[in-house]
Structure formats: C-alpha cells, structure tokens
Amino acid sequence: MSADAAPRGNRLFLKKSIEQVQRESESHHLKRTLGAMNLVLLGIGCIIGAGIYVMTGNAAANFAGPAVILSFIIAFLACVFAGLCYAELASTMPVAGSAYTYSYTSLGEVFAWVMGWLLVLEYGVAAATVAAGWSGNVVSLLANFNIVIPPEFTTSFIQAKTGSDGLLTFVTSGGANVLGAAGILMVTLLLVVGISESASVNNVIVFIKVGVLLLFIGFGLGFINIANWQPFIPENEGGFKYGVPGIFRAASVIFFAYVGFEAVSTAAAEAKNPKRDVPIGILGSLIVCTIIYMLVAAVLTGVVPFRELGVAAPIALAVDKMGIPWFALLIKVGAVAGLSSVMLILTYGQTRIFYAMARDGLLPRFFATLHPKFRTPWVGTLILGSIIAVGAAMLPIEILGDLVSLGTATAFAIVCISVMYLRRARPDLERPFRAPWGMVTPILGIFFALLMTGPLLLDMYAKATSGDPIPAYLLGGYLSLGALIYIGYGFWNSRLGKGLPQIDDDQGAGPGAEQAIAHGLGDGHG
Numbered sequence: 001m002s003a004d005a006a007p008r009g010n011r012l013f014l015k016k017s018i019e020q021v022q023r024e025s026e027s028h029h030l031k032r033t034l035g036a037m038n039l040v041l042l043g044i045g046c047i048i049g050a051g052i053y054v055m056t057g058n059a060a061a062n063f064a065g066p067a068v069i070l071s072f073i074i075a076f077l078a079c080v081f082a083g084l085c086y087a088e089l090a091s092t093m094p095v096a097g098s099a100y101t102y103s104y105t106s107l108g109e110v111f112a113w114v115m116g117w118l119l120v121l122e123y124g125v126a127a128a129t130v131a132a133g134w135s136g137n138v139v140s141l142l143a144n145f146n147i148v149i150p151p152e153f154t155t156s157f158i159q160a161k162t163g164s165d166g167l168l169t170f171v172t173s174g175g176a177n178v179l180g181a182a183g184i185l186m187v188t189l190l191l192v193v194g195i196s197e198s199a200s201v202n203n204v205i206v207f208i209k210v211g212v213l214l215l216f217i218g219f220g221l222g223f224i225n226i227a228n229w230q231p232f233i234p235e236n237e238g239g240f241k242y243g244v245p246g247i248f249r250a251a252s253v254i255f256f257a258y259v260g261f262e263a264v265s266t267a268a269a270e271a272k273n274p275k276r277d278v279p280i281g282i283l284g285s286l287i288v289c290t291i292i293y294m295l296v297a298a299v300l301t302g303v304v305p306f307r308e309l310g311v312a313a314p315i316a317l318a319v320d321k322m323g324i325p326w327f328a329l330l331i332k333v334g335a336v337a338g339l340s341s342v343m344l345i346l347t348y349g350q351t352r353i354f355y356a357m358a359r360d361g362l363l364p365r366f367f368a369t370l371h372p373k374f375r376t377p378w379v380g381t382l383i384l385g386s387i388i389a390v391g392a393a394m395l396p397i398e399i400l401g402d403l404v405s406l407g408t409a410t411a412f413a414i415v416c417i418s419v420m421y422l423r424r425a426r427p428d429l430e431r432p433f434r435a436p437w438g439m440v441t442p443i444l445g446i447f448f449a450l451l452m453t454g455p456l457l458l459d460m461y462a463k464a465t466s467g468d469p470i471p472a473y474l475l476g477g478y479l480s481l482g483a484l485i486y487i488g489y490g491f492w493n494s495r496l497g498k499g500l501p502q503i504d505d506d507q508g509a510g511p512g513a514e515q516a517i518a519h520g521l522g523d524g525h526g
Helices: 008-013 018-024 036-047 050-092 099-106 109-143 178-193 199-223 243-258 262-266 274-303 314-322 325-359 378-394 397-425 440-465 470-493 505-509 513-517
Strands: 158-162 168-172
Touching: 008 109, 018 099, 036 199, 036 262, 036 274, 050 099, 050 109, 050 243, 050 262, 050 274, 050 314, 050 325, 050 397, 050 440, 099 109, 099 325, 099 397, 109 178, 109 314, 109 325, 109 378, 109 397, 109 470, 158 397, 178 325, 178 378, 199 274, 199 314, 199 325, 243 274, 243 397, 243 440, 262 274, 274 314, 314 325, 325 378, 397 440, 397 470, 440 470
Parallel strands: none
Antiparallel strands: 158 168
C-alpha cells in the first residue's frame, strides 16, 4: 500500500520501507576498508571530547564527589547495550539519517520526528555545552598571558548557584557568554565555506585530545593528595547531593561524555567484517575511554577537593594547582584545540540531521538546499549556528549538559525499541551484524536509558517544586516547540504522507548533496 493510500488514522505511524531507505542510500558506493582497530580508533576519537574536559568537574562537585569514578562505569553500561543495537541497525540501513531513519522504518513518522527533535539535544545543545566549556578553557589560557576577559562576557545569562543549603539553583545574571557564542559563530562560518577535515587532520586532533588527557594523568599522579578522596562516597546531604543517589545522578551527567560512539555503528557499511569488527569497535572504544575517564577523574578529585570542581574548565583548574607553568599552558592549548574541533563536528552533525529531515519534507526545504559555490547547506547552517550560539550565551553548562543527556538517553531507548520491532516484523532482513543475546540486549539498553533519565527528571522535578522551575520550563518549552513545528509544518508537508519520494538532488539539494553532506563527521563530540 502506498503512503498516500494509507488509512488516515494511521497517518502518524506511516513507515518507510527498508527497501525504500536502501534505495535512497544507493548513491553511497562505500568500500569496505575499515578493520577492527580502525573502528576502535574512530570510536575513541569520537567519544573523547567535551564530556571529560567539562562535565566531570560538575558531576563530582555537585553529585558524586570522588565516587564519580563509579558513575563512569554506570554510564559505560548504559552505552554498551544501546551501542550494539545501533550496530545492528546500521549494518542493515547504512544511511545518513542514522537513528532518525531507523525510527522512520520501524516505528513511524511521528517517532521519526521525535527522534530527530531529540537529536537536536544530542548535537545542537551539545555544541552549546561544548562552547560553554571552550569559553572557560580560553579564559584560563589567556590568563597565562595576563589577558583578562570581563566576566560579564564569559558567564551565561542563567547561572548555576549553590545555596546555603548546598542545593544547586539557577538564577539570572546581567551577563552573557559572548565568548562561547563567538566560538560557535566562527565554526558556523567555517561550515558554510565547506571545511572538511582530512583523515590526517583528524588523526592529529585525536592525538591532541588523547595526548592531553594521558599527560594530565601521568603528571597528575604525583600531585594526588589522598585526603581529597576521603570520604570516597560523601554522605548524602539530601536529594541527589552525594551518597549513592548522587552516584547515579552523576552518571546521568557524565553520560554526556560517551556520546559519539554512534559513529562506529554508522561505519558498518565500510567495515571489512561488520559481524566481528563493529562490536569490537564499539566495545573496544568504550572500554578504552572508560579507563581513561576513570583515571582522569581519579587525578582530578585527588588534586583538587571535589567541592571546588564545579567550574567550566576543571582540568585547567587542576593543572594550575599543580604549579607547573609550561605544563599548564600545554594542557590548556590542547584542550582549546580539541574542543574547537568538537564544536565544529557537533554543529556539522546537527546540519546533517536537519538535512535528512528536510529531504523528507518534515522541515522546510532550505535546510536541504546547498550553496551554489560551496555545496554546503548554508542557510540551514547559519540558522542553526545562530540558535546554538544563543544557547551558549544564555544557558549554563549544568542545564545544557542535562538536556543533552536526556535527549541522548531517550534516543538510545527508541533505537533499542526499533531493534525489537524489526526483529518481530522483519525477521527475514539481512543483518550483517546482529546484537547478541536475543531480546535481552535491547531490553537492557532501554533499562539503562531509563536509569540515566530517571534521576535527571526527578532532580528537575524537585527543583521545580522547590521554586526553581527554569530547567523544567526549558524542557517543557523545547518539547512544546517540537510538537508545534510538526503539527504546523511536518505533518502537512511530509513527502511520505503525500505518497512522494524523498526530495532528490534536483528538487532541493543540488548535485552532489549526499556526497557534500557526508564528509567530515569523523571526530568526536562527547
């Protein structure tokens, strides 16, 4: 039955066929050249990013203390099962839309829209989060040269404050993080011109990011004060402030640090042996990054008392405490360089998702229209970059990071549900990689996704009922905006709903659109 002949009552749940998706991706003639080690390195490069540079300090200071080390293990488990589900879907549908397209084929259009809107949290809001952390590191770096940027230009309009009762609340300030917004706008202009990182540049960036952390671990071990680890699990002070509840709440915060391993699953079409190499790439990169993360957290909380780590650049704070000027400068330069590339790739990733949604008619066509000279989706990139810059200027890391974790965990759950549905509905599909342990894997993926979102939502509710509704208002407003856009535009302009094919290059994107949009997403953002 064609899409336009579908019963009206099923309109929200119209699905793309697997065959249709595979036809839409036929322009990709990918060679299977990636081995297991290539995928592990790809995963490490994609995972290590702003999460470890920025969010670890907040998680330790406000929720877990030194026990943030345990939080990394919980977050790791949340990623493993979802990652295996991503790998199964990617091997079946190696397409540009990733999780958005998976939802379109398994659960229907309204779920595809929800997934696409959630991915705005994973990419767009994450880019704003990185910009806030980048700003803190730039300020710290410039301070080494006695250059001081006034705080009203580096602090967000909404700020997180710890009250006399020890609880985190949000208040407005007279400033705005203009520096972070400027960073996003510079990246946006680069993307309009068509910056595409070569493999060699990617390798350099990955080396810088990983090298900075390894140097931090190596030097920092000699500056650890064991007293800073005592007590390892601070006594609970109410709600999610320390104790066991704080460990799980911190896991929902640093879950952000693992975002990015999807790149391994989307490389399934280029893996030499996807049945073996993809799971090795996902599990290997997650394990290596978890070990690095735990060591960084141990050094961080050992060098700096954990209550002092709630800053935008916690690693920079720790190296300053070590008192080695040249080393501090090296670490800060590496952090700024690494985070700059992360902002670039995250903003790029957001344009890629909106590009896929616009080709399906769920967003205005200009998101899929390429610049006649640069062959980039320039209008959409400028609009998205401007919105992300506003978010970076207005919102603190604490709120931004929570929104990213919430969106990502929910997206993971939908991916796991998609695997369960397709196994029932299309058992005949060829799956070059199949997630192990039957239905147990997607069920555990859903369980751990709920484990990540549960403490976050409870904490948000507790803040709202205690007179601090800003995070809840932001989330509610964001979800409402998404619903209005779909009801007002996507529902009526859906190509599938009209029985039409996806917008092709001549209709909306211009020749070479898929090739142009597919370059560059090779570095990490978590």
